[in-house]
Amino acid sequence: MRFGYTLLTEQAGPRELVGHASAAERAGFDFEVISDHHSPWLDSQGHAPYAWSVLGAVAQVTDRVELATFVTCPTMRYHPAVVAQKAATVQLLSDGRFLLGLGAGENLNEHIVGHGWPPVNVRHEMLGEAVRIIRSMFDGGYTNFSGEHYRVDSAKLWDLPPVRPAIGVAVSGEQSVRRFAPVADAMIAVQPQPQLCRGWDAQRADAGEEPSRKIAQLPVCWDDDTTAAVDRAHEQFRWFGSGWKVNAELPGTAAFAGATQFVTKDDVAAAIPCGSDVERVVKSAQPFWEAGFTDLALVQIGGQHQDEFFDAASRNLLPALREAAPRN
Numbered sequence: 001m002r003f004g005y006t007l008l009t010e011q012a013g014p015r016e017l018v019g020h021a022s023a024a025e026r027a028g029f030d031f032e033v034i035s036d037h038h039s040p041w042l043d044s045q046g047h048a049p050y051a052w053s054v055l056g057a058v059a060q061v062t063d064r065v066e067l068a069t070f071v072t073c074p075t076m077r078y079h080p081a082v083v084a085q086k087a088a089t090v091q092l093l094s095d096g097r098f099l100l101g102l103g104a105g106e107n108l109n110e111h112i113v114g115h116g117w118p119p120v121n122v123r124h125e126m127l128g129e130a131v132r133i134i135r136s137m138f139d140g141g142y143t144n145f146s147g148e149h150y151r152v153d154s155a156k157l158w159d160l161p162p163v164r165p166a167i168g169v170a171v172s173g174e175q176s177v178r179r180f181a182p183v184a185d186a187m188i189a190v191q192p193q194p195q196l197c198r199g200w201d202a203q204r205a206d207a208g209e210e211p212s213r214k215i216a217q218l219p220v221c222w223d224d225d226t227t228a229a230v231d232r233a234h235e236q237f238r239w240f241g242s243g244w245k246v247n248a249e250l251p252g253t254a255a256f257a258g259a260t261q262f263v264t265k266d267d268v269a270a271a272i273p274c275g276s277d278v279e280r281v282v283k284s285a286q287p288f289w290e291a292g293f294t295d296l297a298l299v300q301i302g303g304q305h306q307d308e309f310f311d312a313a314s315r316n317l318l319p320a321l322r323e324a325a326p327r328n
Contacts, residue, residue, distance in 0.1 A: 002296075032068070035051065178203055181200045218296055
């Protein structure tokens with residue numbers, strides 16, 4: 001299993017994120033993913049820089065790690081033809097180290113353009129068309145498309161990378177697995193559900209495709225002071241336990257604050273490894289590789305608390321995870 005680091009745009013500014021990316025590579029992480037948000041989940045997080053500008057800078061301060069969006073929504077804030085152009089450019093800047101992670105999005109970020117928030121089945125239709133457009137543009141030449149949700153008129157990537165970016169798609173259930181497994185290069189999810197991995201591989205097999213990578217994410221709050229870690233995780237990350245069916249629908253930070261007002265510190269401590277117990281992190285990661293995931297990105301909660309995490313990752317956390325996890 002490969003272990004990555006999450007550049008969480010909701011908890012740090014752009015310069016800080018670029019510094020974190022360089023430090024994470026030095027600490028020994030295998031890959032780095034970045035969130036793509038217009039708004040933080042909670043006011044206490046306090047940041048939301050433009051992920052694609054950050055990625056351009058990160059590509060220049062790293063040499064080895066794979067980079068990925070986790071995830072970009074190519075349906076409302078961004079037209080899919082523009083996403084294809086951005087992804088191709090980052091692939092060139094990173095010398096072929098980029099994976100384009102896509103998802104159906106959250107109301108939190110997409111409502112800002114004033115087009116409302118469609119139901120989930122329509123969002124999946126939109127994402128399906130978007131993936132078709134992006135894949136076509138990665139093929140080179142001119143793309144013309146007329147669908148239910150998008151039109152594309154003679155779009156072409158004039159700076160086309162020699163190696164096309166891989167495409168990952170975020171899924172949460174049978175419907176999205178069935179739709180996207182045959183057309184994506186990787187699966188993205190946040191829950192260690194074996195049925196997602198089995199269903200993904202089964203759908204790919206039915207389409208004549210090989211099994212693919214399966215990428216997940218695990219929040220941790222590393223701190224020598226366990227009480228401080230729990231406090232910070234509760235302040236900034238208590239929204240995480242609501243699940244994506246809820247999180248995708250809420251429109252702003254006030255809604256997330258209201259929806260999580262009864263989440264206690266004990267609830268957070270039970271769900272997120274808090275403190276400096278390496279074994280607790282390993283035990284929290286274990287369900288992901290047992291479910292069939294191949295890649296796991298860690299989120300260190302708290303933008304000002306990254307240095308101690310990088311030190312711990314280099315010294316004992318990454319070695320312990322790699323010792324416990326199966327090799328891909």
